[in-house]
Amino acid sequence: MSSTQIVKVPRVLIVDVVVAASATLTPGALSIPNDADFEWWWLSIFRTDPRLKVLITESATQRPFIYSGSPQTPGGFLGVFVDNLAGLVSSNGEFPIAVPYVMPASRSYQHQFSDLSAAQNTVQVAYHGFALLQVANS
Amino acid sequence: MGGLNTILPRLINTLVSPRVAMIPKVFQRGTYRHGEANPPGLEGGMPAWVYAEFALQAQETQDTTYPVPAGFNLLSFSAFCIDGSTPPVEEPFRVQLYDVNRQLDFIPGKAVNGGEIAGNRGRQFFLTEPHFFSGSEPQAQLRVSNMAIVAVTLQFALYGIQGVIPQ
Numbered sequence: 001m002s003s004t005q006i007v008k009v010p011r012v013l014i015v016d017v018v019v020a021a022s023a024t025l026t027p028g029a030l031s032i033p034n035d036a037d038f039e040w041w042w043l044s045i046f047r048t049d050p051r052l053k054v055l056i057t058e059s060a061t062q063r064p065f066i067y068s069g070s071p072q073t074p075g076g077f078l079g080v081f082v083d084n085l086a087g088l089v090s091s092n093g094e095f096p097i098a099v100p101y102v103m104p105a106s107r108s109y110q111h112q113f114s115d116l117s118a119a120q121n122t123v124q125v126a127y128h129g130f131a132l133l134q135v136a137n138s
Numbered sequence: 139m140g141g142l143n144t145i146l147p148r149l150i151n152t153l154v155s156p157r158v159a160m161i162p163k164v165f166q167r168g169t170y171r172h173g174e175a176n177p178p179g180l181e182g183g184m185p186a187w188v189y190a191e192f193a194l195q196a197q198e199t200q201d202t203t204y205p206v207p208a209g210f211n212l213l214s215f216s217a218f219c220i221d222g223s224t225p226p227v228e229e230p231f232r233v234q235l236y237d238v239n240r241q242l243d244f245i246p247g248k249a250v251n252g253g254e255i256a257g258n259r260g261r262q263f264f265l266t267e268p269h270f271f272s273g274s275e276p277q278a279q280l281r282v283s284n285m286a287i288v289a290v291t292l293q294f295a296l297y298g299i300q301g302v303i304p305q
Binding site: 040049088101 | 176177180181183184185186187188189190191204206207213214216217218220224225226259260261262264293295299
């Protein structure tokens with residue numbers, strides 16, 4: 001009788017986007033590979049200029065990760081500054097999600113970036129965690 | 139005979155530092171209670187960043203009351219306060235935070251410098267224990283003061299886990 005077990009394999013998933021100067025809601029997607037669920041532990045972001053905002057939504061459920069309750073937000077609801085989302089890679093390392101969050105296999109997460117620097121902004125978002133691979137016991 | 143001169147230092151050295159859990163967030167295991175990888179009881183919740191943003195004139199103070207997601211457990215603060223120059227210069231501000239439903243003032247009396255609750259831009263401050271915003275429509279109240287003599291954009295963000303009611 002065969003059985004399976006879950007093996008955690010370190011995995012980093014990337015969202016790479018070049019945001020044009022002053023562009024709003026430039027899309028980028030995080031796609032979870034279909035071989036395994038992804039257990040998300042850490043987040044890190046590189047960006048050219050800190051004046052960059054992002055919104056993140058789980059595509060299947062439309063559940064947002066980012067909320068703004070402030071009616072005073074200038075320029076509308078464009079998301080959280082990326083330095084508030086994940087810290088600054090150059091000085092701070094990675095942001096701990098603190099409570100690991102499992103992203104199901106094949107699911108995608110919509111990112112929308114908005115530039116406020118009036119110059120092209122190159123951004124990379126790195127999701128660090130583990131693939132929860134299901135392997136057969138021999 | 140040593141008396142108190144020898145006993146006191148030994149007693150002091152055996153005290154557990156109240157800052158034992160206040161370890162920089164370099165290691166996941168060091169973020170919360172000693173030896174625990176994550177605050178227990180919040181598994182299954184979804185990460186959430188809740189922010190308020192202000193366009194503040196020089197030395198202006200504003201406040202706002204805003205909803206936080208249901209079942210929100212606050213874990214961390216971060217902030218971003220810049221002027222309008224290029225590259226932007228980080229400017230000083232002060233902040234007060236209030237849990238409306240539970241009538242809890244996080245910073246009673248004088249407001250705290252932003253850097254002392256949320257770190258400088260690009261850094262976060264983590265609570266060693268989560269704070270649960272209770273009620274069906276939990277709300278936070280935020281009051282911020284621009285300490286600079288120039289106009290700034292200020293965003294103050296709360297990070298936490300939504301959708302979990304702690305036992």
